[in-house]
Amino acid sequence: MRFVHCSDVHITEDYTKYSLLRLGWRRWFALVELTLGGRAKRYLRAPEVLSAIVRDAESHRVDHLILSGDLTAYALDGEFDGARKALGPLAEDPRRCSIVPGNHDVFTPGSIRADRFARHFGQLLKSDLPEYQREGPYPFVRLVGTEAAVVGLLSTRRAPLPAFPYGEIGEAQLGGLAALLRDSRLDGRAVLVTVHHAPRNRKGRPDRWNHGLRDADALLRLLPGPRFAVLHGHIHERYYHPATADRPHLFGAGSSTEAGHEGYWVIEVADGKVVGGQPHTPAL
Template identity: 75%
Template structure:
């Protein structure tokens, strides 16, 4: 069994074609990142790249496709529409595809309040075991074939200000996850827990205070050993920390559509264990 994992695709609108009053002050601040920081240039081909990744994953006959957040640059309606178009028919069916929001997808209070992410991707938050939901749709679980289960968590919160992009899962979701992994219906399955923020950075240490997952330790303690993996994005580096007896595999998908760093994981599952993964660069 194979699971495809990508993240941080950052579909980006042409911000300079939009009226400033529609953007709001948070996006005004972000314009510096788009221009001087070069983000708009690096993600100019993101729709094409995401479409190529989705097409390749299907050609490789993956059993499930996971996108661990940051579909958009700054949570504009047109960016969500662009991400949905790029994923094509893959995103029609929750049995084939899981997508969770990242911090860029709830960048403004308005985008969160109006449920912009859910309007386009809420059908992919369905759960095969809904009794474990604790915060809206989360945690949700999808039983994939007979060997795997994909669990979705929410760590992305509306930031108090641009530059503060830390994540929090929260005690309610963690309690639901703790109960879920003990459910007999998950026995013998590899469990791939998807969250946007990174529990470990590329060096195997906690991420920075203003950027990291605040309850990372609590998450990792619930998932010991090679039966489990945490799949995340947020940090724009692609890496894998193998499981130990005390913690799960950790797969960081990086930014799958960033120019010069395009790529995704194919993660292998066999005998109810995560057995490894391979990085692929899409053919563009």
């Protein structure tokens, strides 16, 4: 079986057409990054690149596409619309696509109150084993074929300030995941756990305290060995740490649509285990 893993696609609207009042103070800081920092330019072709990744997934004959968050630049409705359009029919089909939100998808209190992510992508949050949901729709489970299961976790929380985009899964979801892993319906399946924040950085260490996954160790303890993988984004670097006896495979997807760094993983599953992955660049 094959899975495509991409992340941090950051579909970006034209922010100059919005008033500062409409954008809100959190996005005022973002405007500096978008303009002087060059972020808007780096993601100018993001919809086109995401569509190319979807086409590649079809050509690779993958069984499922996984996107580990940050579909948007700063959680505007138009950005969610753009991501959904770029994904095409996959955005409507939970059998073929799983997505979890990133911190940029809940960037403002208004986007959280409106539950903007779920309004656009709630159709992909349905679970094949809903009895294990502990926090809204999370964790959700997708049974893919007879050899794999995709599990979606929520790690994004309302940051006190934009400079503190750390993540936390929480005891409730971790308890649901622990119970799920004991379910006989997962016997013989590789388990690909999707979460936005990184359990480990490129060097194999915990991420910065203000940016990382606060309960990373608790997550990794539940997933020992090559049967398991954690697929994440958030850190805009693409890297892979193979599984050990007491830790799962770790796939960091980087930023899949950033100019000059476009790419994604094709992850292979065989005999109920994750056997590795290969990085790919989309055919644009």
